[in-house]
Amino acid sequence: MTPSLNQIARLILVFAPIAAKGQASPSPTSCADGHFIGSCAYPGLRFVDHALGMYCLNDNTAVFGYNWTWLDLDKCLTNNDGKLTPSSIGDYSSSCFNCNVSYISGVHLTCDCWNMAGTNQLQASVDLNSVIYNTNGAMGCCDQLGNKTWKGPQAG
Numbered sequence: 001m002t003p004s005l006n007q008i009a010r011l012i013l014v015f016a017p018i019a020a021k022g023q024a025s026p027s028p029t030s031c032a033d034g035h036f037i038g039s040c041a042y043p044g045l046r047f048v049d050h051a052l053g054m055y056c057l058n059d060n061t062a063v064f065g066y067n068w069t070w071l072d073l074d075k076c077l078t079n080n081d082g083k084l085t086p087s088s089i090g091d092y093s094s095s096c097f098n099c100n101v102s103y104i105s106g107v108h109l110t111c112d113c114w115n116m117a118g119t120n121q122l123q124a125s126v127d128l129n130s131v132i133y134n135t136n137g138a139m140g141c142c143d144q145l146g147n148k149t150w151k152g153p154q155a156g
């Protein structure tokens, strides 16, 4: 029996961080390894609920290949006492509201986030380029990889 794509994906997810670091110990800095901006078409981004979508270049460099990719930012960011912080704990959207993604100068997510005591909503912003990376046409963050398709939602 040949392994399913799902099994292969699991293997890649398990071994990729180890291979990249050359050692087995997990590091919290893996959540802040971004730099998608150079290889993703962020001016065409979509931000729907808490999912970010855009076209990103894949490894098929010979034909300048790209894919549409969605990443659930709830798997990337947490609300840390009113601040948006890269974390695989995630779930920022349960306590942050009025969120939007701007790309005027870099790509930033801005929200109103409850502080820990639940007494104040603070405006919080995070530079998504410091969190999100592009792997072969799929956006990812921390140990999470988003999905990808050939064409995006605007393609007819």
Ligand SMILES: *[C@@H]1O[C@H](CO)[C@@H](O)[C@H](O)[C@H]1NC(C)=O
Binding pocket: 051, 070, 071, 072, 147
């Ligand atoms: C891709 O991920 C997004 C965001 O999590 C989700 O809304 C969408 O349903 C997923 N699409 C597919 C084809 O899995």
Ligand SMILES: *[C@@H]1O[C@H](CO)[C@@H](O)[C@H](O)[C@H]1NC(C)=O
Binding pocket: 097, 098, 099, 100, 110, 111, 112, 123
């Ligand atoms: C983005 O969200 C922040 C926080 O809710 C808000 O202050 C700002 O006006 C919003 N920007 C746009 C362009 O909607």
Ligand SMILES: *[C@@H]1O[C@H](CO)[C@@H](O)[C@H](O)[C@H]1NC(C)=O
Binding pocket: 058, 060, 064, 065, 066, 067, 137, 148, 149, 150, 151
């Ligand atoms: C990604 O895009 C390539 C074209 O660049 C396409 O051949 C491939 O099927 C796409 N991948 C997925 C999962 O749709």
